[in-house]
Amino acid sequence: MRGLVFDIAHLLAGSLVLISFVMLYQDRLYALLNVFAVHALVLAMSVTWQAYVQNAPHLYVTAAIALIFKALIIPVGLHRIIRQLGIHRDIETAVGIGPTMLAGMGLVALSLMLMLRVTAEADPLAREDIAFALSIVLLGLLMMVTRRNAVSQVVGFMSLENGLILAATAAKGMPLVVEISVAFSVLIAFIVIGVFLFRIRERFDSVDDSALDDYRGERQ
Numbered sequence: 001m002r003g004l005v006f007d008i009a010h011l012l013a014g015s016l017v018l019i020s021f022v023m024l025y026q027d028r029l030y031a032l033l034n035v036f037a038v039h040a041l042v043l044a045m046s047v048t049w050q051a052y053v054q055n056a057p058h059l060y061v062t063a064a065i066a067l068i069f070k071a072l073i074i075p076v077g078l079h080r081i082i083r084q085l086g087i088h089r090d091i092e093t094a095v096g097i098g099p100t101m102l103a104g105m106g107l108v109a110l111s112l113m114l115m116l117r118v119t120a121e122a123d124p125l126a127r128e129d130i131a132f133a134l135s136i137v138l139l140g141l142l143m144m145v146t147r148r149n150a151v152s153q154v155v156g157f158m159s160l161e162n163g164l165i166l167a168a169t170a171a172k173g174m175p176l177v178v179e180i181s182v183a184f185s186v187l188i189a190f191i192v193i194g195v196f197l198f199r200i201r202e203r204f205d206s207v208d209d210s211a212l213d214d215y216r217g218e219r220q
Contacts, residue, residue, distance in 0.1 A: 005053050005125065006124065006125055006128075008049055009046070009049055009050065009053065009125055009129060009170075010128055010129070010132075012042060012045055012046035012049060013046060013128070013129045013132035013133070013166060013170075014132060015042050016039060016042055016043060016046065016132065016136055016162065016163075016166060017108060017132050017135050017136060017139070019035060019038055019039045019042060020039065020104075020135070020136050020139040020140070020159060021101065021104055021139070022035050023035050023036060023039065023139075023143060023155065023156075023159060024097075024100055024101060024104055024139060024142065024143055024146075025097060025101065026091065027090060027091050027093075027097070028090060028091065029082055029090075029091060029149070029151055029152065030079070030082070032091065032151075032152055032155055033075045033078050033079055033082075033155065034075070036070075036075060036155050036158065036159060037070075037071050037072070037075040038071075039159055039162060040066055040067070040070035040071035040074075040075075040158075040162065041067065041071045043066050043070070043162045043165060043166060044063045044064070044066040044067040044070075044071060045063075046166060046169070047059055047062050047063040047066060047165065047166075047169045048060065048063040050129075050169045050170065051063060051169075053125070059169055062165065062169060066162075066165065070158065070162070074158065078151060078154070078155075081151070082151065091147060091148075091149050091152050092147070092148035092149050093146055093147060093148065094145070094146050094147070094148055095146045100142065100146050103142060104139050104142055107135065107138040107139060107142060108135040108138075108139070110138075111131055111132075111134040111135040111138060112131045112135070114131075114134070115127065115130055115131035115134050116128070116131050119131075125170070126170045126171055129166060129167070129170035130167050130170050130171060132166065133163045133164070133166040133167035133170060134163070134167070135163070136159065136160070136162060136163030136166060137160050137163035137164060137167075139159070139163075140156045140157065140158075140159040140160025140161075140162075140163060141156070141160060142156075143155070143156030143159065144156035144157060144160070
């Protein structure tokens with residue numbers, strides 16, 4: 001039974017890493033948002049499984065928050081923002097897809113080597129999920145660095161936060177008050193980001209951050 005618990009937990013955590021790579025590969029905004037919704041859905045499933053394994057009912061609240069806000073409300077909201085702003089649907093990249101994927105694989109290898117060595121004395125279930133979580137965080141950062149479109153950078157930030165949630169739940173969870181405050185912080189950040197995108201579009205007629213360089217006269 002314990003082996004089955006490990007297998008399911010690691011399958012869900014590993015699936016999150018795989019979906020992070022799928023997000024890195026996307027070159028269309030709608031496809032990226034759809035994949036992010038799947039990412040949040042798998043996160044909710046992983047947290048639900050951890051709640052069952054740890055007998056921690058408060059983690060079911062975390063799973064519900066991830067499902068409602070990150071798998072449903074935020075992707076739908078970003079879809080509407082894209083339609084209303086008439087944003088260019090292709091994702092502008094600062095680095096090609098090939099080098100980005102290679103860098104992502106290197107970051108995952110680094111995460112596994114580092115965390116499995118550092119957490120050698122920790123619970124086996126927690127240490128491997130934390131290693132996967134660090135991989136997700138680094139892949140989210142990589143997406144933010146290699147994408148020029150503001151919407152895709154927002155998605156990178158939220159996928160990074162998914163990795164932090166996975167790490168916290170694997171390490172025997174967080175206090176419920178922290179989970180609720182994180183959920184409200186994400187919601188407020190989403191509202192602010194929406195306003196920010198509207199203002200960028202209104203001022204520069206684009207949400208590509210290279211337009212800011214043009215405006216400052218830093219590009220010819």
